[in-house]
Structures are given as C-alpha cells and as structure tokens.
Amino acid sequence: MKRFRTAVAAGLLTATALTACAPGGDSADEEGPIKVGMIADLSGPTSDVGSRYHKGMLGYVKWLNGEGGVDGREIEALAEDYAYDVPTAERLYKKFVNEGAVAIQGWGTGDTEALSSKITADHLPFMSASYAEELTDPGKTPYNFVVAPTxxxxxxxxxxxxxxxxxxxxxxxxxxxxxxxxxxxxxxxxxxxxxxxxxxxxxxxxxxxxxxxxxxxxxxxxxxxxxxxxxxxxxxxxxxxxxxxxxxxxxxxxxxxxxxxxxxxxxxxxxxxxxxxxxxPWAPANSGVEGHAVIDEFLKGEGSSLAEEGLHYAQGWYTMHAMVEGVRGAIEEEDLSGEAIKDALENAGSIDTGGAIGDGAIEFTADSHRGSSATxxxxxxxxxxxxxxxxxxxx
The missing domain is CATH 3.40.50.2300 (Response regulator)
Known part of the structure; x- marks a missing residue:
C-alpha cells in the first residue's frame, strides 16, 4: 500500500480560524490549514456507529498532520455533532462554508439529500456515510461522492x-x-x-x-x-x-x-x-488486510487498536483519505477550489485502501461517483x- 502524505489538525469541535479559502476560491499559494467540515452524529440515534466512524476520520486527520500534511499544509477539522437532526446539519453546513471549508464530510441520508442542492450550487465536494444510490449520479448531484457500494x-x-x-x-x-x-x-x-x-x-x-x-x-x-x-x-x-x-x-x-x-x-x-x-463492504479488524496496518500502528500510539475501535473506524479513516486525495490533486494543479477538488477526485484513478474496502480501492469517474461496488x-x-x-x- 502506498505511503500517504497528507495531514489534518484534529479538533473535535470547531477549530481556531486561520487563513483558508471559501468554496471556489484559489488558496493553493496560501499558507495555513486547509479546512474540511465534518457533520457527525455523536449523540443521536445512530451515534453507536457514528461516533466510531467520526473517530476514525479524526484519527486519520491526526496521523496525516504528523506525516507533514498536504504539500506541507495541515487540514483543519471543523467538526461538530448534529445529533441526527436535519435542520442542525443545514445550519452546520452553512457555518462551515462561512468559515472557509473547501470540502465537507457529512453523515446521514436525510441530511445529505436535504443539502444536495446547496452542495451543487456552492460547488463544494461532499462525502458522507450515506450510501444512497441516487447520490452517485454526477448528472444529478455533481459534487456528492459515495465511496462504498450503495x-x-x-x-x-x-x-x-x-x-x-x-x-x-x-x-x-x-x-x-x-x-x-x-x-x-x-x-x-x-x-x-x-x-x-x-x-x-x-x-x-x-x-x-x-x-x-x-x-x-x-x-x-x-x-x-x-x-x-x-x-x-x-x-x-x-x-x-x-x-x-x-x-x-x-x-x-x-x-x-x-x-x-x-x-x-x-x-x-x-x-x-x-x-x-x-x-x-469494509473489512473487519480480524481480516489482516494490508490497509489496516497503518491504522493499527497509529492506534498503538494512542493506546488502542483497530480490534478495539472496530471496522467503522477504518471506514471513517479511508473515507477521509479519499477526500484528501482530491484535495491533494487540486493543490498539485495550484487551484484549491471545489471544482478543482471535484475534477481531481474524478481523475485520481484507483485510490488505494490496501484491501480495507470490498475490491481494495475507491475510484470515481466523471460519469459515476460510485466509488466501489464490491462487498x-x-x-x-x-x-x-x-x-x-x-x-x-x-x-
């Protein structure tokens, strides 16, 4: 599995506001963190799995920051609990946009679908834990990306x-x-x-x-x-x-x-x-797949293990990784806009997960935002x- 290079500052709640670009802006020549919004269910009816998934995203963020970031820049997690409430998700989305998020990680199907028109209008790349099939058609929802089998x-x-x-x-x-x-x-x-x-x-x-x-x-x-x-x-x-x-x-x-x-x-x-x-679709902790090794190494330093955290931790980890690969591609093109991140995701080819997901990799195209189909x-x-x-x- 390739060695990942990106980094993210892991604040569970809102982080300190530093320089960042608004959706559509070009901040590739700026210094400072790259902001990514995270809408999480940490206290609502799906928090049993939502908390593990979100912890995995933040773990990836912390690990990446320790590795030196994306082209030397950290990613700053603007992360808040919405308790599985759609109006709260809509409020947080607006807040993250105003704070300069270049992409958003969401959670539920109801809120992801409710936000889809705003996501499209704002040209803001959006991944979530919802694998609803209607979100995979870029002709309808061009900025939504679904990493796993629907x-x-x-x-x-x-x-x-x-x-x-x-x-x-x-x-x-x-x-x-x-x-x-x-x-x-x-x-x-x-x-x-x-x-x-x-x-x-x-x-x-x-x-x-x-x-x-x-x-x-x-x-x-x-x-x-x-x-x-x-x-x-x-x-x-x-x-x-x-x-x-x-x-x-x-x-x-x-x-x-x-x-x-x-x-x-x-x-x-x-x-x-x-x-x-x-x-x-996501390999359990006892599967021994290559993509779990880096997670276990990181978690060992945190006093834990993937066996303790569960497969949804790895699910959150590699969903965040896929988003970061889009950010990385946009920075390489010196254009950290939503359009550039979208194009980078559609042209990234196979995003390696080391077997953590069904067929080993996540891949989007301009014709389909279904990242994988195997389970x-x-x-x-x-x-x-x-x-x-x-x-x-x-x-």
Missing part, C-alpha cells in the same frame, strides 16, 4: 445470497430505520427481484425508534412466513432483533447491511448473534466475523 448494491447482493441460500425461493422481511436512510434501498430491491426473476417475497417493516424490543415486528414477519430478516439500521436495534429471535426461538436468519454488519452487533447481541449474516459477506461464528465470500458485486 445500500441498493448491498441489498442486491443480500437478495442474491438469500435466494441461493433459500434454495431458489424465500420470504424476506425488510426491517428498516424509519427514515430516508432506512428506505433508501427498498425500491431498488423490488426492481432487482423483478429484473432477476427472483422468487422472493419481500415485505417492509419500519422499526420504531427507541423500541425496547421488536417482538411485534417479528410476529408480523412470522405471519408473512419470513425466514430471512434483512436489516437496514444501525447495530444496537439489530442486536435487539437477534436477541428477540433467540428468545422467541424463531427459525429466522438476519442479514445485516453495512451499518449493523459489524463487531458492535456481535458484542451487543452476544450468543444471539451466532449464525447471522453480515453484508459489509464482503460474513457469518458470525464463535463471536467473530467469518468471511463467506469477499469482493462480491451484484450481478
């Missing part, structure tokens, strides 16, 4: 696996966060079933926020005849579903997508996690994510 691609892979595992026919309950994030892959899933002629009966069930258990939803799924529960939600509620399945002694298998397909799901569910399946499929065995298949793309 939720729809993950769902397609899940449905293919379920159809095969079920012997060609399956009843599937889709448990989802009651939000744009939760609903993001549903229409594409139904289209995929029709296009591929899958004998899959798919019914959707919104998961009430803050529910003590999901016994009622599981009862509905049982009435449907569902043997598989695909979950598009974060780890904590998914773990509760696993506990409820075990407590009710139900013959059902969970298939988690990205945000509950992790070590936190296993830790929280305990023995109830055994045998369930995880569709996860891994894992099964929980003896409390570990055990690979069933890696590098799987929908087909």
């Amino acid at each position: 939720y729809s691609d993950q769902m397609r892979v899940a449905l293919n696996w379920i159809a095969e595992d079920g012997g060609g026919k399956a009843d599937v309950a889709f448990f989802h966060n009651d939000s744009p994030f939760g609903l993001a892959p549903l229409d594409d899933a139904r289209t995929w079933i029709d296009e591929k002629g899958l004998e899959v009966d798919l019914e959707a069930y919104p998961m009430p926020a803050g529910a003590a258990n999901y016994v009622g939803l599981l009862s509905q799924a049982k009435s449907q005849g569902a043997k598989y529960i695909v979950i598009q939600n974060v780890s904590s509620p998914a773990a509760q579903v696993a506990k409820d399945i075990a407590a009710q002694n139900l013959d059902m298998k969970i298939v988690c997508l990205n945000w509950c397909a992790d070590e936190l799901f296993i830790e929280t569910a305990g023995k109830a996690a055994e045998g369930h399946v995880l569709v996860q 891994g499929i894992y099964e929980v065995k003896k409390g570990e994510m055990t690979a069933l298949e890696t590098g799987v793309a929908p087909e």
